[in-house]
Amino acid sequence: MRHPLATSTFHKLRDEIENGIVTGTLPPGSRLDEVQLASRFGVSRTPIREALMQLGAIGLVEIRPRRGAVVVNPGPNRIYEMFEVMAELEGMAGSLAARRYTEEDRAKLLAAHAECERSVKSGDTDAYYYDNEIFHRAIYEASHSGFLLDQCTALHRRLRPYRRLQLRVLNRMKVSFGEHTRIVEAILAGEAEAARELLRGHIAVQGDRFGDLIASLTSNGQKLL
């Protein structure tokens, strides 16, 4: 076999499989057969295994010795815990952003917010889902903490499938956008603690919203539970 761009073969495989997991093509609990994946991607088992090892290390797949790899299936409780931590990290990012944002950060944040508004007005849930990610990333970047950016990005990615479900809940998009507006105001006003609390509340899955999330999960044909 030719190796035209050999350096990134296993890297590509990792992204490919990871993408399949977060998009739902490989639902939680799926068995990840090495030979099957190998033939599917036209490579040998070696780079497949290396990709699975990486995904195992970041907690996306569970590698049971001698028993193969499966897509991790976090229960409702663990999903809740993940959102809890995400809320805290987002709050931290917002707090730092309020104190450290530059003119460039401000422009990016406002631009992302404007994009979200467009998607809300057109009622495009998928577009809002995408714009929402850019908006939050703008906050992470405005925190000017590279490590926090990495952590938030990674966790945000892992929560992708559940966040997508959340948006389907009635009116969630409009409510979310309203919260964004207040968050932007707090950050640009330099009100660190206000930004922290607003973002914590924005992410946290509290009361009814957690029930809604669980309902979405179970009504989706057990695919995610």
Next chain:
Amino acid sequence: MRHPLATSTFHKLRDEIENGIVTGTLPPGSRLDEVQLASRFGVSRTPIREALMQLGAIGLVEIRPRRGAVVVNPGPNRIYEMFEVMAELEGMAGSLAARRYTEEDRAKLLAAHAECERSVKSGDTDAYYYDNEIFHRAIYEASHSGFLLDQCTALHRRLRPYRRLQLRVLNRMKVSFGEHTRIVEAILAGEAEAARELLRGHIAVQGDRFGDLIASLTSNGQKLL
């Protein structure tokens, strides 16, 4: 070659190499030669590569395509950012612990605190370093958030080498223990916000303390910078 406990060979290798990194046997910037490691552990390159992939995924080593793996060398700035996030997560754990701790958690926390006291009184820095980890782990566990426990444990591990240096700073051990005492009081009194703030302050590397840390790093013969 026999494979008596084949299931965990690469797993052991991962822990072994990771241990070498956090203990300083493999200082930041070291090249991790695959054949060298393979012969050193008496295995082939395959499991070595799989172990390195995992370490690369969690950010302990940097894998440059076609150019080998090296132990990551975070600059002072990134180290500071990591402590910043650690402080936030610890604060969160303390806050949750204050609200959720059980009788068993209370016993473990007090026991760990007592062990710390013993080490302080005997002036044993290494013992305190060890007891300190148990103490903090007791807080993570009392938070009753499995995901938070995982996150805190992982980050705590990555910060190990720097924390060890910190303790060498004059009187740090006694000051640390005094802070522990107030943290225990706040948690057991159920004062969530107080526990959060105390733990944040306990971890955060602020003002002089960050300077001390950097000084320790640079005076250590550039091994860590």
Next chain:
DNA sequence: AGTGGCGTTTTTGTATACATCCGTATTGAC
């Protein structure tokens, strides 16, 4: 003497082969 190009050597990335273990099904005994 310094620099640039070319060949060698070392190392990484992938494929394949082999040994071991898990899961399952079939068969036999009670």
Next chain:
DNA sequence: GTCAATACGGATGTATACAAAAACGCCACT
């Protein structure tokens, strides 16, 4: 008829072989 034990198929874990790229050094040329 049911349960258990064994054997077989299949998948994982590791080792080895091979291909390609990068690092290194050497020689020639300016």
